[in-house]
Amino acid sequence: MxxxxxxxxxxxxxxxxxxxxxxxxxxxxxxxxxxxxxxxxxxxxxxxxxDKNASSLRSQATHTLALLFFEEAAEEDGAINPFFLSMLGSITRASAKAGYDLLISFQQLSGDWHVDYQDSHKADGIILLGYGDYDTYRVRLDHLAEQGSHVVRWGAVGTGPGAITVGSDNRDGGAQATAHLISQGRRRIAFLGTADSRYPEIEERYRGYCAALASAGLVRDETLRVDAITLEDAGEDAIAELSRRGAGYDAIFAASDSIAIGAMRALAAAGRSVPGDVAIVGFDDIPSASLTSPPLSTVAQDARQAGEVLVATLLSRLRGEAVTPAPLATRLVVRASSGG
Amino acid sequence: MxxxxxxxxxxxxxxxxxxxxxxxxxxxxxxxxxxxxxxxxxxxxxxxxxDKNASSLRSQATHTLALLFFEEAAEEDGAINPFFLSMLGSITRASAKAGYDLLISFQQLSGDWHVDYQDSHKADGIILLGYGDYDTYRVRLDHLAEQGSHVVRWGAVGTGPGAITVGSDNRDGGAQATAHLISQGRRRIAFLGTADSRYPEIEERYRGYCAALASAGLVRDETLRVDAITLEDAGEDAIAELSRRGAGYDAIFAASDSIAIGAMRALAAAGRSVPGDVAIVGFDDIPSASLTSPPLSTVAQDARQAGEVLVATLLSRLRGEAVTPAPLATRLVVRASSGG
DNA sequence: AAGGATCGGGCATACGTATTCTCGATTTAT
DNA sequence: ATAAATCGAGAATACGTATGCCCGATCCTT
CATH class of the missing domain: 1.10.260.40 (lambda repressor-like DNA-binding domains)
Structure with missing residues (x-):
């Protein structure tokens, strides 16, 4: 034979x-x-x-999901965001457990991913991962959500079409981090991130930061907020910007661990001690966070749960159920970088 | 419409x-x-x-590759090997550039992956990634290679069916690391890994280690070789084993960065300074390596090139060409952990 | 001016499975 | 004992594309 x-x-x-x-x-x-x-x-x-193809052709169902990482056009070679990478394992396993194959790809925001994967019958549903300029594809997402399209993304819950968004409780996470720093006796806490509405999850973390300051009776100082986006370099730049402004600070809440790591590097180079001179807390709890010196305190997002919820939500939508997942809880992980 | x-x-x-x-x-x-x-x-x-399915069915070609991560059965939740993860980006991009979709999955060594992906026409070819007990699937790999099957794996070049194996020049890497430690004045260099033939790439690194010792005129001490496999815990255990043996050492060559990181943790806990008391060099150059304190010297494998060669080799085989890729060069990255 | 090339494209069919319809053979109900 | 219900499975076909075969028309060549 x-x-x-x-x-x-x-x-x-x-x-x-x-x-x-x-x-x-x-x-x-x-x-x-x-x-x-x-x-x-x-x-x-x-x-x-x-035969997968014959079966899919006849039944019009591929039993395959597509996992699309969005990246800013620039980083050709770029390292993938470590937090998303840590979701990969659970997404893969959750898909497999449900009997679905997983197709993976990196995309430009501008690409025609919807046509490419859904219309060509490569996949029954799509998972979107990636921070990035949300405004540029918000319209399309809204459109897809209306059509009941089979798309789920990781992002800021509550902004835009909720039914297709899974995400952490970013505001609460930001509040936890900030409250922790306050409880350590810090009063001048810088925020390294952005309040730009094009990055809703970061914006939420900033809101949490503001809320924690307010409930501690502290006055927010706008000069302590510095734009920084996801990359380590951004963290270094942010420290430079702070000293350029001559703003005094005794703590930092960074919107991501990558930013925090970059900031720590810059602080070390500037001869400022962590946590002695500056306490610092990050966000995500990527694997590297426990390796820095001092180890980085951070707000952990549960990557495993995140992946499972993403897959479960997408599968629900495939079955026509209209679930709206709740925001996932975050957890403060205290290490040495925040003093204490 | x-x-x-x-x-x-x-x-x-x-x-x-x-x-x-x-x-x-x-x-x-x-x-x-x-x-x-x-x-x-x-x-x-x-x-x-x-329509992808109709097209594939008719033409009997899926234009899809499958990327299979093999894992030891245990680590259900486990973090994926960081080095393999860093190949993911380049494999994905190389596939996309060639017009192939990429299917991704985690597998047990015992599974029927060949039937599952090739025979069901899910993919035209398979890329295997994963250290692990090579003996258990060597037979099947040999068999597949003979049939000219469309499989390529990352591993130790030169062992088993060469045509389907892409890998670094592990022996040279091991020699570089060891020679570097010797040049730092170290004489009692421990090897944390295994010379077990079931893990050929590690075995090669050990051979390089031996060769470097020999050409420096140093006598190899078997009590300085400790089994350790890939995980950070293994690194900690290995340090414990060394002190149990009462073996004196002033340097460590670890077969992977993960092992090295575990070892550094154990050394710190034991109050031994790095690189003062013990110089240490790892292997892989995973992202975390530059974050340890002190930063870890290591033998870098070029993950990007690795991914590209894997894909290129597989595509060659799909076209019926019988290429045998050369081992990829490694590069010693000197940081603080090795003294100097 | 006629015969052979060349070009462009239609016809029929194959790829391997899933699904709808139908029907004979049993079994159950009356 | 006969009609009705049930069960198990065959015949026919659809899914949407790619490919082998073949043919009409235009173009050269001599």
Missing amino acids: ARRPTSLDIAQLAGVSQPTVSRALRGVKTVNPQTRARIEAIARQLNYAV | ARRPTSLDIAQLAGVSQPTVSRALRGVKTVNPQTRARIEAIARQLNYAV
Whole structure:
């Protein structure tokens, strides 16, 4: 038998018709148990595997999900955001557990990913991962959500079409981090991130920061807020910007661990001690966070749970259920960088 | 137009037959340029996308590669090996650039991945990533290689079926690391890894270590070789084992950065300074390596190039070419952990 | 001017499975 | 014992594209 066996081959060997083989192997209950057993035995013996393409073509369902990482056009070689990377494992496993294959790709925000994956029947649903300029694709997302399209993204819950967004409780996380720094006796807490509405999750963390300051009776100082976006370099730049402004500060809440790591590097270079002169807390709890010196305190997002919820939400939508997942809880992880 | 448009719809609008649409869109040269232009215009306007399943079914080629991470059965939740993760980006991009989709999955060594992906026509070729007990699947790999099967793996070049293996020059890397430690004046250099033939790449690094010792005229001490496999815990255990043996050492060459990081943690806990008391060099140059304190010297493997060569090699095999890629060069990255 | 190339494109069909319809053979109900 | 319900499975077909075969028309060549 040189050729790959087909369901027809099995049918002939079993003395039944091809449709019966198809029904038997898929567990349709109108098949006589004995017949099914015979067919299954032959299939196993022949190492038969259902042809994915034929099956998908006929049933119009691919049993495949697409995981798309969005990246700013620039970083050609770029390291993928470590936090998203840590979701990869759980997304992969959750998909597999549900019987779905996972297609993975990096995309430009401008690309035609929807046509590319959904319309070409490569995947039944799409998971979007990636910070980035939200405004540029908000319109399309809204549109997709309206059509009940099979898309789920990681982002800021509550902004835009909620039904398709899964995310952490960023505001609470920002509040926890800031409250912690305050409890350590810090009063001049800088925020390294952005309040730009194009990055809603960061904006939420900033809101949490403001809320914590307010409930501690502290006055917010706008000169302590510095724009910084996701990359380590941004953290270094932010420290430079702060000293350019001549703003005094005794703590930093960074909107991501990457920013925090960059900031720590710049602080070290400037001869300022952590946490002695400056206490610092990050966000994400990427693997590297525990390796810095001193180890970085941070607001942990549960990457495993995140991946599972993303997949579960998408599968619900595929079944036509209209679930709206709740924001995921964050957890403050206190290490040495925040003093204490 | 509620329905997704098909090539037949386009054919009718363009006043041609369906096969002509197929040929036009695929760039077959027997189509009149004007006809092609007309068809392409209509296709674009209708947002037409070729149905992947129908296309694959008919042509018996999926234009998809499968990337399989092998893991020891245990680590259910486990973090993926950071070095493999860093290959992910370049593999993804290289596939995309060649017009291939990428399917990703985690597998048990025992699984029936070959049937699952190749025989079911999910993918045209398979990339295998993962250290692990090589012996358990060597037989199957040999078999696949003989059949000219479309599989490429990352591993130790030169062991087993060479045609399907891409890897670094592990021996040279091991020699570089060891020679560097010797040049720093160290004489009692421990090797944390394994010389077990089931892990050929580690074995090669050990061979390089031995070679460097020999050419420096140093006597190898078997009590300085400790088994340790890939995980940080293994690094900690290895340090404990060394002190249990009462073996004196002033340097460590660890077979991976993860092991090295674990070892550094254990050394710190034991109050031994790095690099003062013990110089240490790792292998891989994972992102965390530059963040440890002191920063970890290591033998860098070029993850980007690795991914590109893997994909290129696999595509060559798909075209029926019998290429045998050369081992990839490694590069010693000297940081603070090795003294100097 | 006629015969052979060349070009462009239509016809028919294959890829392998899933689904709808139908029907004979049993079994159950009356 | 006969009509009605149930069960198991076959026949036919659809899914949307790609490809082998073939043919009409235009173009050279001599």
